[in-house]
Amino acid sequence: MLMSKPVQQRTLRTRAKLLDVAETLVREAGYEALRVEEVVARAGVAKGTFFAHFRDKDALMEILIGQELDALLTQAGALPAPADIAGICARLLPVHGFMTCERYVFDLILRYSGAAAVTEIGPIAMSFDRYATLVTGWMPAGDYRRDVDDTLLAEGVQAFAVQSMGLQFCALHQAQSFQDRFETYLAAWLTPAV
Amino acid sequence: MLMSKPVQQRTLRTRAKLLDVAETLVREAGYEALRVEEVVARAGVAKGTFFAHFRDKDALMEILIGQELDALLTQAGALPAPADIAGICARLLPVHGFMTCERYVFDLILRYSGAAAVTEIGPIAMSFDRYATLVTGWMPAGDYRRDVDDTLLAEGVQAFAVQSMGLQFCALHQAQSFQDRFETYLAAWLTPAV
DNA sequence: TATATAAAATGACCACGGTCAATAAAAAAA
DNA sequence: TTTTTTTATTGACCGTGGTCATTTTATATA
Known part of the structure; x- marks a missing residue:
């Protein structure tokens, strides 16, 4: 049986923010041009946070x-x-x-x-x-x-x-x-x- | 008409050496593990030289x-x-x-x-x-x-x-x-x- | 409310492919 | 030979993805 470990609101907000920013950037300049550094910069989080949310x-x-x-x-x-x-x-x-x-x-x-x-x-x-x-x-x-x-x-x-x-x-x-x-x-x- | 520009012996030697080292490294640890830095180190040339020979x-x-x-x-x-x-x-x-x-x-x-x-x-x-x-x-x-x-x-x-x-x-x-x-x-x- | 514990965020740091102005070496011209 | 020009090499430097010990924040417990 799986235990669904508790997820903080913060986590959801951060993840959503990252995805939202990424989508915007892709719309602006395409997929290839996407830079992790720009995603985190615009999302206002540290780089490490990105990799805590995505492998x-x-x-x-x-x-x-x-x-x-x-x-x-x-x-x-x-x-x-x-x-x-x-x-x-x-x-x-x-x-x-x-x-x-x-x-x-x-x-x-x-x-x-x-x-x-x-x-x-x-x-x-x-x-x-x-x-x-x-x-x-x-x-x-x-x-x-x-x-x-x-x-x-x-x-x-x-x-x-x-x-x-x-x-x-x-x-x-x-x-x-x-x-x-x-x-x-x-x-x-x-x-x-x- | 194409002009075949003169190629120095040095060039051929360096290129051959790089390819040779690369082949050896691939044989040792596979393709994915190949590192440009290791190729140039073993070949005894600078990193820039590698990129003068291969795009x-x-x-x-x-x-x-x-x-x-x-x-x-x-x-x-x-x-x-x-x-x-x-x-x-x-x-x-x-x-x-x-x-x-x-x-x-x-x-x-x-x-x-x-x-x-x-x-x-x-x-x-x-x-x-x-x-x-x-x-x-x-x-x-x-x-x-x-x-x-x-x-x-x-x-x-x-x-x-x-x-x-x-x-x-x-x-x-x-x-x-x-x-x-x-x-x-x-x-x-x-x-x-x- | 104070304290302990778990989860999330941080940013300095690393790995590694790739660049480029400066330098050395070779070939051509004088 | 000496000088000039072309070609090859160098290595410090950069961009960018990814890591991890430390710190901050949230939640559970006393």
Whole structure:
């Protein structure tokens, strides 16, 4: 059984303040430019306090990015399932757009998309799971292959999304746009014509 | 036209020494543990010298990892094309094994797998290209789908390899081994049975 | 209310990647 | 050879993430 140790009001206020400042700074200059020193300066606390609230800088980043992803996934899941591949691409566009808004963000998402340990599944790993679940739920709504199960199909969609996003940052492959590439992959993956 | 500016012997010696020391240190304690300060200390040069030879620490890392990948890809390409999916998995095993030998290595490879700019295609991006080309060449040798072209198939193989490797680091998905997962993906990708 | 105990905050300090004006060494020109 | 110019090296210094013994504040106890 877990004992919920008492949490002081002070703790909640400090943490909220830190998150609030961090969000503001990100809005002002993006994720990559965020500096822990500036967060604590604006929040009016000592640097050590920051690390008493967050394991490291990435942990804060994970929270900020995770909640953004979460909001976008909620939006994507709010409407009825898209009926075809173009619909899937369109529906996921905001999610992918955010994931690639900054090189830094994309790298961080990739790095934390897998949970490091069962006991500490971070916000980004959670979002990745939600992504897969969401897409799995869309599979029955379209005219796609039925020879493999929907979970596997969804994992494939995710893999191709990552591939497409990665190539978007690659100067060698910028002839094709992200949407085109993603749609081509999905057509081959979801509707093979053998 | 390019002018090949004269290079002093000294330069080559210093650079070789730095690379040599770095390789030794990696062999001793792995990639993640490598410290620039230790490289320069053992090489007997100043820290600034290091950065006169390599843009940053990652650039050195790219060289070290890139040449390893290159060697492994050469090996994988030396034999005749594998005839089936199990053969492909087996043949790529050493490559994937190296890519996942350290979390740090995997992350770095992902980060540099796309060339940042056309003019500076790093060793890792080169290796990724070689990987795709190699696999493309294997496609005609097996009984796989023919409805999409081999380049696309190879890109898919790569995407699924990355997906499988990523999940290997994820505590949530460690029930299935990398090889099993990869083979499942490839079966669904290369031999759809609609 | 005074005292003991636990939780939170502090800031000096460290590790380590990276910079740059100054210097030394090599190559080219006189 | 001596002088000039180019190239390579140096190491003090900086930015920034992260640590930890100490101090402050809040809560429980007498």
